[in-house]
Amino acid sequence: xxxxxxxxxxxxGNRYRKDDGVGLYVxxxxxxxxxxxVSALEGLTDPAVLLDRWDQSTESVxxxxxxxxxxxxxxxxxxxxxxKIPVELFAGYSTHSINIVxxxxxATVLGRLPRRLLVYGIEGEDFSFGEGLSPAVQQxxxxxxxxxxAELCGHPAPDPGRRHTDx
Amino acid sequence: xxxxxxxxDYLARVEGEGGLQVKVRGGKVTQAVLNIFxxxxxxxxxxxxxxxxxxxxxxxxxxxxxxxxYQMSAAHAMEAACGVAVTGQLRxxxxxxxxxxxxxxxxxHIYLLHAPDFLGYDDAIQLAKKCxxxxxxxxxxxxxxxSIVTLVGGREIHPINPRVGGFYKAPTMTELDGLADDLxxxxxxAQETIRWVATLPFPELERDYEFVALRHPDEYPLNEGxxxxxxxxxxxxxxxxxxxxxxHVEHSTSLHARTKARGEYHVGPLARYNLNFxxxxxxxxxxxxxxxxxxxxxxxxxxxxxxxxxxxxxCVEALRIIGQYEQPEAPYLEVLPRAGTASWCTEAPxxxxxxxxxxxxxxxxxxxxxxxxxxxxQKVIESDLADFVxxxxxxxxxxxxxxxxxxxxxxDPCISCSCHFLKLDLQRE
Numbered sequence: 001x002x003x004x005x006x007x008x009x010x011x012x013g014n015r016y017r018k019d020d021g022v023g024l025y026v027x028x029x030x031x032x033x034x035x036x037x038v039s040a041l042e043g044l045t046d047p048a049v050l051l052d053r054w055d056q057s058t059e060s061v062x063x064x065x066x067x068x069x070x071x072x073x074x075x076x077x078x079x080x081x082x083x084k085i086p087v088e089l090f091a092g093y094s095t096h097s098i099n100i101v102x103x104x105x106x107a108t109v110l111g112r113l114p115r116r117l118l119v120y121g122i123e124g125e126d127f128s129f130g131e132g133l134s135p136a137v138q139q140x141x142x143x144x145x146x147x148x149x150a151e152l153c154g155h156p157a158p159d160p161g162r163r164h165t166d167x
Numbered sequence: 168x169x170x171x172x173x174x175x176d177y178l179a180r181v182e183g184e185g186g187l188q189v190k191v192r193g194g195k196v197t198q199a200v201l202n203i204f205x206x207x208x209x210x211x212x213x214x215x216x217x218x219x220x221x222x223x224x225x226x227x228x229x230x231x232x233x234x235x236x237y238q239m240s241a242a243h244a245m246e247a248a249c250g251v252a253v254t255g256q257l258r259x260x261x262x263x264x265x266x267x268x269x270x271x272x273x274x275x276h277i278y279l280l281h282a283p284d285f286l287g288y289d290d291a292i293q294l295a296k297k298c299x300x301x302x303x304x305x306x307x308x309x310x311x312x313x314s315i316v317t318l319v320g321g322r323e324i325h326p327i328n329p330r331v332g333g334f335y336k337a338p339t340m341t342e343l344d345g346l347a348d349d350l351x352x353x354x355x356x357a358q359e360t361i362r363w364v365a366t367l368p369f370p371e372l373e374r375d376y377e378f379v380a381l382r383h384p385d386e387y388p389l390n391e392g393x394x395x396x397x398x399x400x401x402x403x404x405x406x407x408x409x410x411x412x413x414x415h416v417e418h419s420t421s422l423h424a425r426t427k428a429r430g431e432y433h434v435g436p437l438a439r440y441n442l443n444f445x446x447x448x449x450x451x452x453x454x455x456x457x458x459x460x461x462x463x464x465x466x467x468x469x470x471x472x473x474x475x476x477x478x479x480x481x482c483v484e485a486l487r488i489i490g491q492y493e494q495p496e497a498p499y500l501e502v503l504p505r506a507g508t509a510s511w512c513t514e515a516p517x518x519x520x521x522x523x524x525x526x527x528x529x530x531x532x533x534x535x536x537x538x539x540x541x542x543x544x545q546k547v548i549e550s551d552l553a554d555f556v557x558x559x560x561x562x563x564x565x566x567x568x569x570x571x572x573x574x575x576x577x578x579d580p581c582i583s584c585s586c587h588f589l590k591l592d593l594q595r596e
Contacts, residue, residue, distance in 0.1 A: 049310075
């Protein structure tokens with residue numbers, strides 16, 4: 001049986017479409033910054049699998065890129081158990097139009113949400129082919145990763161410094 | 168009202184970008200079009216100049232829901248071109264992998280995409296509120312399909328383990344045995360699924376389709392068989408383009424396919440079922456009969472029952488393969504390139520999928536053609552829409568629009584798959 005991953009950070013996106021990969025970048029940072037009690041997953045492509053992961057988690061954070069025609073690097077944070085997540089912020093990223101918001105709604109109805117679920121969105125600006133994040137998006141990603149580690153661990157995360165400029 | 172236009176700008180709960188428009192004048196349908204505006208994706212061009220061994224991995228990227236189908240058609244076509252036949256346990260493993268894809272794809276479509284239509288719900292969220300046990304069952308079935316694909320294919324989306332000649336690594340007997348308990352649950356869940364979808368209200372629409380699917384002498388078709396139809400067609404995949412043509416139409420970025428002799432045709436679960444009912448295991452035939460289906464079903468709305476029957480078949484077949492499995496001595500056969508052209512068809516969840524490749528003596532791909540199921544079904548979807556609307560003009564606009572979308576989803580169209588085509592009209596001044 002898969003062990004209960006009590007604290008789970010899930011990064012979503014496509015690393016080969018530049019800023020769309022910011023969720024994956026944040027998950028990778030969290031994996032480096034957080035203690036072993038926090039797990040981080042990159043690249044889930046089937047939203048139905050999110051429900052299975054949440055079955056195994058008590059606290060979970062999802063990080064995805066956002067497209068809301070605002071300033072690149074703008075960050076939003078939702079407590080999915082207390083707030084409604086605006087559908088228009090998160091584009092469908094999956095097969096058959098089941099997106100992150102649908103997965104949260106489905107889990108809510110079916111009683112399969114973890115006890116705590118945070119959703120972070122980071123505004124992207126460059127979705128062209130290739131790897132790497134825009135400067136503003138990368139800066140926001142570092143801040144979000146630090147915030148997530150702090151929230152899940154109850155203390156500030158170490159400054160990642162310049163180790164992650166290869167995004 | 169005798170004149171009306173039904174327009175759905177953006178179809179929901181289908182893969183890819185498309186819409187539909189039906190025009191009625193004087194009580195007659197004058198136009199019914201499935202608009203496909205997803206940009207072309209040029210996969211056939213990507214393949215040219217690549218090694219023949221790369222085709223399964225490249226073409227898998229055409230679709231996130233049926234990558235196994237692309238890998239299977241590509242691998243088989245390359246093996247046929249090189250004169251190699253994969254048999255025994257490696258062949259069985261390919262069938263098992265395909266069963267996993269059918270289970271996950273069909274379960275997703277039945278429970279999350281199509282069932283809400285029949286019950287008047289906007290989406291799966293509403294369905295989950297009213298029928299949570301059913302949706303939980305669908306999600307668990309899908310997960311079991313994913314588990315098969317993950318174990319045999321290496322990961323659940325865009326598997327990395329299949330290759331020309333077989334697999335990079337064959338699972339152990341112990342690993343496959345680990346799927347058995349879940350699959351035994353899935354057999355019961357699939358039977359329950361059939362009983363559940365059989366209670367749905369089905370709009371009336373019976374049409375005289377030309378059904379086209381694979382047929383194999385010994386088994387319900389997945390990876391192998393002749394291309395047959397209920398109108399007398401019986402050909403090998405290499406003869407496909409002698410009997411079928413693809414053409415560009417203005418309102419679609421996907422090529423429309425037709426038989427040269429008779430025009431539109433129907434591929435997918437309903438076609439497979441009608442042409443292969445006798446090859447289903449007895450448990451699946453019995454469940455179909457109890458659901459009110461005979462060996463022939465021509466109502467496309469009842470394709471949801473047929474998909475459920477195919478889920479049951481796939482679960483039973485997966486268990487059979489696992490029960491007889493012995494790990495092969497080598498996970499793949501060596502396939503050496505030789506110059507030639509070959510075609511192969513397999514049965515994707517949505518229907519017949521043809522790949523044809525020409526390779527040179529060094530194994531470089533010189534030409535590639537792919538005919539996916541949704542491209543083949545476009546004409547018949549449009550005919551269904553025209554027929555259905557003309558029979559149901561008494562319905563309100565809202566209800567008619569709703570049921571037109573439902574009629575499109577009968578085919579579980581994968582628009583992203585269908586828009587791979589190469590034809591580019593470049594005009595210069």
